[in-house]
Amino acid sequence: xxxxxxxxxLDVARIRQDFPALTTPFHGKRLVYLDSAVSxxxxxxxxxxxxxxxxxxxxxxxxxxxxxxxxxxxxxxEAREKVRAFINAPTAAQIIWTRGTTESINLVAQTFGRAQxxxxxxxxxxxxxxxxxxxxxxxxxxxxGARIRVIPMTDAGELILDGLDGLLTERTRxxxxxxxxxxxxxxxxxxxxxxxxxxxxxxxxxxGAQGVPHLPVDVADLDADFYAFSGHKMSGPTGIGxxxxxxxxxxxxxxxxxxxxxxxxxxxxxxxxxxxxxxxEAGTPAIAQAIGLGTAIDYLRELGLERIAAHEHDLLAYAxxxxxxxxxxxxIGQARNKASVLSFVLEDIHPHDVGTILDxxxxxxxxxxxxxxxxxxxxxIPATTRASFSYFNTREDIDALVSGILKVQEIFK
Amino acid sequence: MSDPRELYQQVIxxxxxxxxxxxxxxxCTHQAHGLNPLCGDDISLKLVxxxxxxxxxxxxxxxCAISKASCSLMTVQVKGRPVAEAETLxxxxxxxxxxxxxxxxxPNILGRxxxxxxxxxxxxxxxxxxxxxxxxxxxxxxxxxxxxx
Numbered sequence: 001x002x003x004x005x006x007x008x009x010l011d012v013a014r015i016r017q018d019f020p021a022l023t024t025p026f027h028g029k030r031l032v033y034l035d036s037a038v039s040x041x042x043x044x045x046x047x048x049x050x051x052x053x054x055x056x057x058x059x060x061x062x063x064x065x066x067x068x069x070x071x072x073x074x075x076x077x078e079a080r081e082k083v084r085a086f087i088n089a090p091t092a093a094q095i096i097w098t099r100g101t102t103e104s105i106n107l108v109a110q111t112f113g114r115a116q117x118x119x120x121x122x123x124x125x126x127x128x129x130x131x132x133x134x135x136x137x138x139x140x141x142x143x144x145g146a147r148i149r150v151i152p153m154t155d156a157g158e159l160i161l162d163g164l165d166g167l168l169t170e171r172t173r174x175x176x177x178x179x180x181x182x183x184x185x186x187x188x189x190x191x192x193x194x195x196x197x198x199x200x201x202x203x204x205x206x207x208g209a210q211g212v213p214h215l216p217v218d219v220a221d222l223d224a225d226f227y228a229f230s231g232h233k234m235s236g237p238t239g240i241g242x243x244x245x246x247x248x249x250x251x252x253x254x255x256x257x258x259x260x261x262x263x264x265x266x267x268x269x270x271x272x273x274x275x276x277x278x279x280x281e282a283g284t285p286a287i288a289q290a291i292g293l294g295t296a297i298d299y300l301r302e303l304g305l306e307r308i309a310a311h312e313h314d315l316l317a318y319a320x321x322x323x324x325x326x327x328x329x330x331x332i333g334q335a336r337n338k339a340s341v342l343s344f345v346l347e348d349i350h351p352h353d354v355g356t357i358l359d360x361x362x363x364x365x366x367x368x369x370x371x372x373x374x375x376x377x378x379x380x381i382p383a384t385t386r387a388s389f390s391y392f393n394t395r396e397d398i399d400a401l402v403s404g405i406l407k408v409q410e411i412f413k
Numbered sequence: 414m415s416d417p418r419e420l421y422q423q424v425i426x427x428x429x430x431x432x433x434x435x436x437x438x439x440x441c442t443h444q445a446h447g448l449n450p451l452c453g454d455d456i457s458l459k460l461v462x463x464x465x466x467x468x469x470x471x472x473x474x475x476x477c478a479i480s481k482a483s484c485s486l487m488t489v490q491v492k493g494r495p496v497a498e499a500e501t502l503x504x505x506x507x508x509x510x511x512x513x514x515x516x517x518x519x520p521n522i523l524g525r526x527x528x529x530x531x532x533x534x535x536x537x538x539x540x541x542x543x544x545x546x547x548x549x550x551x552x553x554x555x556x557x558x559x560x561x562x
Contacts, residue, residue: 348430349478350452350476350477350478351452351477352452352477352479352538352541353421353477353478353479356417356420356535356537356538357417357421360416360417367452368451368452368453369452369453373453376453382452382453382455382475383452383453407417411417411418411421411426412421412426412429412478
């Protein structure tokens with residue numbers, strides 16, 4: 001993989017000042033946060049923007065004639081426009097607010113899926129999906145009598161695409177694939193998968209939860225039919241996420257949840273629904289969170305997506321090199337094209353014990369199956385320990401991780 | 414807790430490496446399967462109970478050091494004891510981990526199991542330590558599967 005290039009490196013020391021958790025001792029230790037893949041830390045400007053909104057600007061959106069309501073609505077819709085521009089979607093109407101990636105995928109399964117998938121049809125998923133891109137489809141498949149098929153992967157953690165054309169049959173109704181694996185860090189060739197699926201007229205949903213925080217994403221260039229992601233993994237708050245959809249598909253899909261905001265008129269005889277995006281946004285939305293996500297996008301853009309990618313690439317390369325020099329450590333996920341995630345197992349030491357001892361050192365990592373049990377089963381391991389890197393991490397964090405691992409091995413000697 | 418060695422004492426490390434009573438029991442009278450979905454701890458426990466006494470007990474499965482050592486030490490403590498005493502151990506072990514029983518101040522039959530007392534300071538690991546005991550309780554009660562969720 002060619003490392004991303006950037007003209008000026010990030011000023012990480014300054015960036016860290018935006019994260020009080022990183023500059024405040026945690027149980028007497030320097031906090032080493034290597035768990036951004038589970039949820040990113042929120043920079044101060046995002047927190048302050050949400051506090052300002054909630055303190056001075058809040059009322060409901062798309063309701064009433066008050067100036068306050070109009071201004072809240074404007075801020076809310078500006079955030080939608082920021083998301084549109086961030087992923088290069090054609091129109092803001094194609095940006096649907098959700099609670100997160102999980103809800104985005106469930107929305108597609110329960111609307112597009114319920115309308116399009118029938119008995120004997122097939123849903124094609126990759127072997128490295130998160131549970132959130134498996135279980136909604138299993139629920140649908142069970143209801144409809146459909147079948148889930150799987151694009152296999154190698155031991156190194158790369159999808160095997162040789163047989164893809166054979167897996168795309170006349171019964172395939174949708175393909176679901178993750179942009180970046182949350183366990184293995186693999187960056188999947190989603191553009192190629194989409195091209196080959198489209199050759200069979202099959203739409204593709206991309207789980208972008210781990211993609212958007214680390215890679216510049218262009219849904220138009222990818223030609224994705226659906227792209228789902230979460231605010232809290234990209235420096236925004238929890239409770240807000242996005243579903244991008246191709247306009248024709250979104251327009252043809254029935255609504256999902258019913259309620260206020262999504263209707264044109266309600267009569268006992270017949271109710272008519274709004275157009276996009278309101279059709280899929282019943283009820284009062286997460287307004288402060290949407291505005292906060294907009295600020296997070298401003299923040300990331302100011303840092304520079306290329307610079308972020310270059311910095312994280314440097315951290316991953318450095319960590320990989322340092323791990324290679326350790327005995328009894330195996331890196332899980334050796335794809336050629338990886339982003340920001342380093343999963344590993346220690347010989348004869350369970351990841352939860354690793355996680356507990358690292359926790360004592362002030363190092364936050366994830367230990368477990370990472371909501372991807374089929375990946376664990378495929379690789380015949382119960383769990384891994386995962387370090388994930390963000391733009392605020394430093395080589396010092398990785399040095400601390402390596403020292404922590406040596407301590408774990410010393411205790412278990 | 415500042416030093417992880419308070420939890421990962423030598424006895425626990427040693428039982429993790431060489432668990433006692435590990436393996437299958439072909440003819441058993443009681444059995445149960447314990448699962449901790451959070452971390453994938455998975456314990457299969459089999460017992461031979463005769464005349465109200467645990468004559469034999471073995472376990473298989475995979476898990477972290479805390480759950481494996483807890484299970485290993487549990488089998489050592491339970492083997493040869495009357496079922497009623499085994500149930501008392503289950504109760505006292507759970508109480509100790511919940512912080513409701515101070516083994517240095519209150520009467521108990523926990524013996525070496527007090528090694529696990531410091532788990533009470535680690536809420537995220539309580540389930541690991543308790544899983545074998547919940548599984549034992551289920552087996553003795555004739556329930557086949559137990560989950561910590």
